Amino acid sequence: MTTSCRGTLAYTVPKLTDYSAAALEKAAGELLSVLKEEADKSWKSETDWKTFRDRWLSRKNGILTLVNDLWLKTAPKEAKRAVGQKVNEIKLEVEHAVEMTEGLQLEWATTSQPASTADSVDISLPGVRRPIGAEHPVMKTWREIVSVFQKLGYSVAEGPVVETDYYNFEALNFPPNHPARDTQDTLFIAGQQSKPQRERLLLRTHTSPVQIRTMEKMRPPIRIVIPGTVHRNDPPDASHSPMFHQIEGLAVDTNITFGDLKGTLDHAMKALFGSSVKTHFRPSFFPFTEPSAELYVTCFICGGSGKRGADPCRPCKQTGWIEVLGCGMVDPNVFEFVKDNGYDPRKVSGFAFGMGVDRLALLKYGVDDLQYFFQGDVRFLQQFG
Ligand code: PHE
Numbered sequence: 001m002t003t004s005c006r007g008t009l010a011y012t013v014p015k016l017t018d019y020s021a022a023a024l025e026k027a028a029g030e031l032l033s034v035l036k037e038e039a040d041k042s043w044k045s046e047t048d049w050k051t052f053r054d055r056w057l058s059r060k061n062g063i064l065t066l067v068n069d070l071w072l073k074t075a076p077k078e079a080k081r082a083v084g085q086k087v088n089e090i091k092l093e094v095e096h097a098v099e100m101t102e103g104l105q106l107e108w109a110t111t112s113q114p115a116s117t118a119d120s121v122d123i124s125l126p127g128v129r130r131p132i133g134a135e136h137p138v139m140k141t142w143r144e145i146v147s148v149f150q151k152l153g154y155s156v157a158e159g160p161v162v163e164t165d166y167y168n169f170e171a172l173n174f175p176p177n178h179p180a181r182d183t184q185d186t187l188f189i190a191g192q193q194s195k196p197q198r199e200r201l202l203l204r205t206h207t208s209p210v211q212i213r214t215m216e217k218m219r220p221p222i223r224i225v226i227p228g229t230v231h232r233n234d235p236p237d238a239s240h241s242p243m244f245h246q247i248e249g250l251a252v253d254t255n256i257t258f259g260d261l262k263g264t265l266d267h268a269m270k271a272l273f274g275s276s277v278k279t280h281f282r283p284s285f286f287p288f289t290e291p292s293a294e295l296y297v298t299c300f301i302c303g304g305s306g307k308r309g310a311d312p313c314r315p316c317k318q319t320g321w322i323e324v325l326g327c328g329m330v331d332p333n334v335f336e337f338v339k340d341n342g343y344d345p346r347k348v349s350g351f352a353f354g355m356g357v358d359r360l361a362l363l364k365y366g367v368d369d370l371q372y373f374f375q376g377d378v379r380f381l382q383q384f385g
Helices: 021-041 046-057 063-072 077-118 137-151 179-184 209-217 258-273 332-337 357-365 378-384
Strands: 162-164 201-203 222-231 243-253 279-286 289-298 321-330 349-356
Touching (some): 021 063, 063 077, 137 222, 137 378, 209 332, 243 258, 243 357, 258 289, 258 349, 258 357, 279 321, 321 332, 321 357, 349 357
Antiparallel strands (some): 162 201, 222 243
16 A cells, blocks of 8 residues: 655545555544644644645545545445445544634634734824714704704604505595696505505605694694605606605694795795895695795805806806795695594695705705715715714
């Protein structure tokens, strides 16, 4: 039988010619003692460990593969069983050794490194600064708007983002199949064809459904603001996003007039954008308010002139006015849906408004692309810290 060069890394798997139990035992014994020797040397560096692993386990020319080829495959029929068993034992030993040394190697790598640098720590140097996050500009604007209304005595209400057709459309006076629904296309939850239309689920397109939900729970008078996330079928671009944020307002009492709406919103805009801002209402349409309006404020970038020096003012498209929200007097048809909770349209009146938080943040901070708000790029967000 071939002799192996025991004790050096030059060990090569010998060809077996004698398949007696004794010869097999001897060959296996030699191999395992080489395994032990090499394992002992392989755990202090990752490269050594990898060389060790490949030398024993590599499918191509690893020692285990050679043992298989040179001992088992060549074994005469009558010895196959015994050789097979021995080869299996060897396999388990090798795998175990590789696993153990990997553990030792990893432990060594983590515990030895700090120990070696610990000697050189200069405690008079400043520590490692951990960057502190900054409040996201959209959330900051969200909070500011909510607090303006809280100071006026409004409470905060919230509602579900996954909403039924009833609350998102029907109870807000968008009849089934009415074209006004097209202006607020959204994602519908799949597989609901068997449900009646009003129970079908969708991602809410505005925070207005919470008007109904709140009026179902609370009797008049109410004054609430409703911040939340909404979705629309709008591909993302510099001024659109399929997901954005809104803040809704609702005030219902006896004798609420359009004058109250104007006064409240004029005050809120001055609180948000500065006292020199002027407001301006233009007629509009929403199914759930009548009359409806869009609120414009004088452009706080150019102060209403439409110009920035010699250049045209882009945010207001040179008009000097910026549209900030939709609003109106609650439509009596909406009250009909919650009449039983004290909202008799002949006795109460109210106003509602809804604004896009992201758009206001965009204008307030002079950001030129809405997408920055959603990308989570720290370089962008840091500027608001
Ligand atoms: N819900 C409307 C929208 O998303 C805004 C709005 C709210 C208009 C309340 C009037 C009253 O466009």
